[in-house]
Amino acid sequence: MRAILVNEDQSLSWSEVPDPVPAEDQIIIEVHAAALNRADLLQRAGNYPPPPGWPEWMGLEVAGVVSHAPEESRFRAGDSVCALLGGGGYAEKVAAPTTMALPIPDGLSMVEAAAIPEAFATSYLNLCMEAGLKAGDTVLIQAGASGLGMAAIQLVKALGGTVMTTVSTDEKARFVRDLGADVVINRTTDDLGAAMDEHPVDIALDCIAGPDLGRLVERMASGGRWVVIATLGGAMTELNMNTFFRRGIRLIGSTLRSRSPEMKARILSGLEERVWPALASGQIKPVIHATMPITEAEAAHAILERRENLGKVVLTNP
Numbered sequence: 175m176r177a178i179l180v181n182e183d184q185s186l187s188w189s190e191v192p193d194p195v196p197a198e199d200q201i202i203i204e205v206h207a208a209a210l211n212r213a214d215l216l217q218r219a220g221n222y223p224p225p226p227g228w229p230e231w232m233g234l235e236v237a238g239v240v241s242h243a244p245e246e247s248r249f250r251a252g253d254s255v256c257a258l259l260g261g262g263g264y265a266e267k268v269a270a271p272t273t274m275a276l277p278i279p280d281g282l283s284m285v286e287a288a289a290i291p292e293a294f295a296t297s298y299l300n301l302c303m304e305a306g307l308k309a310g311d312t313v314l315i316q317a318g319a320s321g322l323g324m325a326a327i328q329l330v331k332a333l334g335g336t337v338m339t340t341v342s343t344d345e346k347a348r349f350v351r352d353l354g355a356d357v358v359i360n361r362t363t364d365d366l367g368a369a370m371d372e373h374p375v376d377i378a379l380d381c382i383a384g385p386d387l388g389r390l391v392e393r394m395a396s397g398g399r400w401v402v403i404a405t406l407g408g409a410m411t412e413l414n415m416n417t418f419f420r421r422g423i424r425l426i427g428s429t430l431r432s433r434s435p436e437m438k439a440r441i442l443s444g445l446e447e448r449v450w451p452a453l454a455s456g457q458i459k460p461v462i463h464a465t466m467p468i469t470e471a472e473a474a475h476a477i478l479e480r481r482e483n484l485g486k487v488v489l490t491n492p
Contacts, residue, residue, distance in 0.1 A: 177231045177265035178471045180218050186472045191231070194262075194269035201249055201272055202242040207288035207465075208233045208263040210474055210487045211321065213431070217261070218475065224261030225431065233263020234431070237278060237287035247272045254278045258291040258438060260431065264471060266491055273439035276446050279453040282460070289460040289486035291442075293325035294449060296403065296430045297379070299441050301329060302448070304426050305377040305399040309334030312395070314370070314378040317406075318355055319346035321461075321486050326379055327353045328458040329449065338373055340366060340382075349484055353461075367393055377401070384408035391425060392417045401426045461485035467492065 177191045196202050214232040216222035224230065237256040243249045249272065257275040262268045278287040301307040307330065315326045318339030330337050331354040338357040341347050347358045357373055359366050367390055374395035380387070384407025391400050392414055400423065418425070433441070452458040463485035466474045474487050 175266040179231055188469050194267055196242055196269045199271055200269045201240050203238040203268050204241050205236045205265055205268055205491055206238040206284040208236045208489045209288040210478055211292055228260035229262030231262055231264050234259050235288055235291035236263040237284040256287040256291055258295050271435050276442055279450050285465050285488045286460040288488050293322045294445055295441050296322055297326040297329045298445050299430055300379055300401045300428050304401050304428050311376040312336045314375040315339040316380045316382045318350040319484055324353055324461045327355050332452045332458055382407040385411055387411035388413035394423050396421045399424045401428055403428055463487055465490055
């Protein structure tokens with residue numbers, strides 16, 4: 175089969191690689207669509223290696239058709255599935271644990287289904303499992319126009335929460351309002367701290383962190399949960415620990431990729447139970463920016479590098 179490999183000069187090539195050999199608990203998926211994530215850019219640059227046991231090539235989420243399944247699996251050859259991967263999605267085929275795949279929600283295309291697993295699993299893990307999201311909570315979502323932000327906004331609204339989110343342009347502000355965001359902060363012109371004083375935040379999903387993290391955490395509602403999943407704004411901040419502990423605020427660090435297969439299975443099970451009906455009904459919709467042939471992966475990466483996309487960029491196999 176073929177897969178997208180990273181050459182020594184970090185260019186990409188559609189190259190021959192060995193076919194995947196499934197373990198006893200794995201299915202083989204013929205990949206029809208693979209969605210891009212910013213983590214792919216880090217992996218391409220050599221800064222985000224895949225977990226042990228996964229292929230060296232990129233790709234954290236796919237949709238396709240099962241070509242092989244264990245006898246005891248819930249799936250059979252010919253089933254349409256989407257899957258959360260540790261890597262290896264930029265290929266014609268991939269082997270994945272049965273527990274890391276889910277049936278495609280009714281009414282969704284392969285392209286739409288490929289855009290679900292990573293963003294919605296990350297949102298569900300951090301908002302529902304780590305932070306205990308419940309109806310009525312006010313949730314701050316940093317970078318609301320990112321792929322993760324779009325998923326998180328829709329998840330919070332579907333589960334009865336109020337969304338405050340940050341963006342960097344007026345165009346993105348209009349976009350996230352259309353997704354359901356209640357309070358939109360333009361980071362270039364507005365003061366997020368002042369907005370949090372006016373609208374106390376119970377939960378924050380933060381991919382920015384940076385120097386402002388400390389002063390913002392202190393503005394949370396009592397008992398607030400601030401979940402840091404990345405440090406795009408920098409890794410250092412200063413935090414007043416007196417305010418922090420007196421108000422019972424929790425600061426949580428979290429990543430999805432390093433979680434055990436058992437934990438990822440729990441996350442996907444929760445997604446199927448609580449989010450799949452909303453996807454099937456159209457209440458939640460994957461947002462697609464562009465669809466491109468997998469042989470044009472380098473051009474697809476350039477879209478992410480230039481931060482042009484509002485929604486997912488998805489690669490398709492011939």
